[in-house]
Amino acid sequence: MIAQQLVYGVILGMVYALLAVGYSLVFGILRLLNMSHGSVYAFGAHMALMAVTLTWGLPAAFIFTIVATGVLNVVINNVVLAPLRARNAPNITLLISVTGVSYIIQNGLMLTFGSTRMPFPKIFDYGNITIGGVTITSTQLSILIVTLLLFAILFLITNCTKMGLAMRCSSQNPKAANLVGIDVRKVVTFTFFLSGMSAAVAGYMIAGYYEMVYFTMGTAAGLKAFAAAVLGGIGVLYGSVAGGVIVGIAEAMATTFLGSNYAEASAYVILFLVLLLKPSGLFGKDNLEKV
Amino acid sequence: MKSIVSTASNFMHKNKLWLLLAIIAVLVILPFFGLSSYLIRVLCMIATYSILALSLNLITGFMGQTSMGHAALYCIGAYAGALFSTRLGTNFWISLIAAIVVGALAGAFEGFVTMNLSGSYMTVTTLAFAQVVTMVAQNWTSLTNGPLGIKSIPRPTFFGIELTTNNGGLYWLVLAFLILTVLFVTAIINSKMGRAVIAIKEDELAAKLMGIETKRYRIAVVAIAGALAGVAGCYYAHMSRYVDPKVFSFDISMTILTIVIFGGLASIPGSILGAIIMVAFPEALQFLSEYRFLVYGFILVIMMRFRPQGVLGGLSKQPYKLPAGVKSKAREAAAQAKEA
Numbered sequence: 001m002i003a004q005q006l007v008y009g010v011i012l013g014m015v016y017a018l019l020a021v022g023y024s025l026v027f028g029i030l031r032l033l034n035m036s037h038g039s040v041y042a043f044g045a046h047m048a049l050m051a052v053t054l055t056w057g058l059p060a061a062f063i064f065t066i067v068a069t070g071v072l073n074v075v076i077n078n079v080v081l082a083p084l085r086a087r088n089a090p091n092i093t094l095l096i097s098v099t100g101v102s103y104i105i106q107n108g109l110m111l112t113f114g115s116t117r118m119p120f121p122k123i124f125d126y127g128n129i130t131i132g133g134v135t136i137t138s139t140q141l142s143i144l145i146v147t148l149l150l151f152a153i154l155f156l157i158t159n160c161t162k163m164g165l166a167m168r169c170s171s172q173n174p175k176a177a178n179l180v181g182i183d184v185r186k187v188v189t190f191t192f193f194l195s196g197m198s199a200a201v202a203g204y205m206i207a208g209y210y211e212m213v214y215f216t217m218g219t220a221a222g223l224k225a226f227a228a229a230v231l232g233g234i235g236v237l238y239g240s241v242a243g244g245v246i247v248g249i250a251e252a253m254a255t256t257f258l259g260s261n262y263a264e265a266s267a268y269v270i271l272f273l274v275l276l277l278k279p280s281g282l283f284g285k286d287n288l289e290k291v
Numbered sequence: 292m293k294s295i296v297s298t299a300s301n302f303m304h305k306n307k308l309w310l311l312l313a314i315i316a317v318l319v320i321l322p323f324f325g326l327s328s329y330l331i332r333v334l335c336m337i338a339t340y341s342i343l344a345l346s347l348n349l350i351t352g353f354m355g356q357t358s359m360g361h362a363a364l365y366c367i368g369a370y371a372g373a374l375f376s377t378r379l380g381t382n383f384w385i386s387l388i389a390a391i392v393v394g395a396l397a398g399a400f401e402g403f404v405t406m407n408l409s410g411s412y413m414t415v416t417t418l419a420f421a422q423v424v425t426m427v428a429q430n431w432t433s434l435t436n437g438p439l440g441i442k443s444i445p446r447p448t449f450f451g452i453e454l455t456t457n458n459g460g461l462y463w464l465v466l467a468f469l470i471l472t473v474l475f476v477t478a479i480i481n482s483k484m485g486r487a488v489i490a491i492k493e494d495e496l497a498a499k500l501m502g503i504e505t506k507r508y509r510i511a512v513v514a515i516a517g518a519l520a521g522v523a524g525c526y527y528a529h530m531s532r533y534v535d536p537k538v539f540s541f542d543i544s545m546t547i548l549t550i551v552i553f554g555g556l557a558s559i560p561g562s563i564l565g566a567i568i569m570v571a572f573p574e575a576l577q578f579l580s581e582y583r584f585l586v587y588g589f590i591l592v593i594m595m596r597f598r599p600q601g602v603l604g605g606l607s608k609q610p611y612k613l614p615a616g617v618k619s620k621a622r623e624a625a626a627q628a629k630e631a
Contacts, residue, residue: 033411100591107585265426268419
């Protein structure tokens with residue numbers, strides 16, 4: 001029973017981790033909490049729904065979802081955030097702006113797709129595997145594989161490519177990075193695209209896992225993913241993955257022992273405790289800056 | 292055009308007291324003009340949101356800490372008032388005191404949790420706090436009756452007269468609350484505490500170095516904001532006679548924040564103007580009500596882009612009022628130059 005819940009928790013956690021990585025990527029470079037990330041994730045799920053209803057087949061639908069969501073994130077950056085950064089606006093101004101963007105996306109989705117919950121076809125449905133009394137569906141297994149694959153890609157991009165080096169430089173010191181010839185604006189745009197991409201994959205996976213899509217699906221998921229990112233140390237990619245899995249398991253355990261009503265709150269309780277006890281998170285570097 | 296504006300602003304500044312009294316007088320006699328009870332209700336909601344916005348303005352405008360969970364304090368005040376009136380059968384005024392005390396305690400708790408945080412972390416923690424509060428309101432069924440909410444809360448009475456929207460009593464009640472809130476907030480801002488709070492906004496570290504006990508003030512300000520939100524919540528519960536957890540959603544937190552930002556950070560008239568526009572707009576344009584939050588989103592983005600200090604926010608054009616007994620050499624020199 002507990003092992004079964006553990007499986008649920010890990011799968012859920014992997015998706016939270018995908019979203020948390022999106023927060024971390026942007027936070028690492030801009031020190032900005034991207035409040036619109038949850039809505040971008042919902043947007044990704046809706047794009048997936050659109051592609052699926054048009055019966056484009058899985059690969060085409062997948063690529064379309066990723067590109068559309070990535071482009072949306074780039075547009076947010078270039079239209080809303082870049083002018084503010086050019087003016088050296090305080091961080092909180094950017095935060096309120098992205099919250100506004102989040103409202104615009106969410107209500108835009110509601111107006112285009114309607115406010116009801118829409119069914120979404122199950123993805124990767126090939127039956128179940130039972131190992132020692134624990135049943136794992138093929139959907140869960142594929143979610144695990146896809147997220148791990150994406151983490152591997154992200155890891156390769158940030159650690160083994162020139163762009164990744166530029167990203168790490170810009171996150172340490174944007175001004176110095178600019179001085180040594182790194183186009184920080186391009187790096188930020190690329191980061192937003194990556195962040196949107198991971199949100200799109202998370203949206204696709206969750207839509208296929210729960211078999212439904214609705215316009216407010218990003219609110220709670222976004223907050224929980226943020227809790228995960230803070231728990232792991234925001235800005236640290238592997239920390240976000242660990243944080244996501246912990247939040248997912250905590251939620252599954254809370255569902256088993258306390259009931260599903262309290263499970264919703266578990267991520268927020270974790271967030272509270274982390275911010276009170278160790279605001280830099282589990283893997284975060286201390287004294288980077290005052291929270 | 293500019294000179295007309297500045298003349299008007301000078302005139303308004305010189306006759307501030309009389310203008311305010313005139314506005315209050317007009318507001319007091321408003322129900323005698325035979326407004327429909329629907330319109331009175333809208334006015335009551337405007338005043339309630341003004342109180343909430345003023346309370347959030349203390350935290351966000353004056354202290355510079357953005358809270359995206361102000362509905363939590365509103366919710367706690369409303370539930371405290373409603374529970375006292377229905378479970379214990381106390382009259383409105385005792386429920387009101389209870390709501391203020393409970394709101395202040397909740398605010399003090401929120402302030403304590405967030406006293407070391409700033410920027411995004413503060414924002415998200417307040418947001419999470421609000422989510423936890425609604426979650427508790429939904430699940431603690433024995434106390435709050437869960438998602439069904441608390442029904443048939445008695446109307447407030449004043450010396451035995453039941454106050455309703457029809458006889459205008461509820462309107463005068465909330466108007467009195469609003470005026471008291473404005474006076475209270477003004478008094479705080481002009482006190483030692485107000486200066487300390489503004490110093491925290493400008494630079495928390497420098498404020499600390501100047502010997503201001505920033506943590507104590509941060510807790511105190513959120514507690515005061517909680518007390519004011521308690522007033523608004525208790526009033527709302529007794530006006531609508533029904534509360535349930537859904538009333539105090541994230542959207543309400545964002546509405547209050549939008550009012551504060553649109554009206555102007557650290558501006559008291561701004562909060563009231565913001566409430567008038569944000570509450571009246573969806574009522575006036577019912578056919579656009581679907582687009583309400585879309586418009587809120589655009590307001591946030593556009594205001595941040597082009598006028599982050601809000602419609603009425605920003606630096607005052609009037610000369611700084613020095614404390615009694617302090618003379619400004621520059622100003623004396625200017626006065627002499629004018630005479631000569």
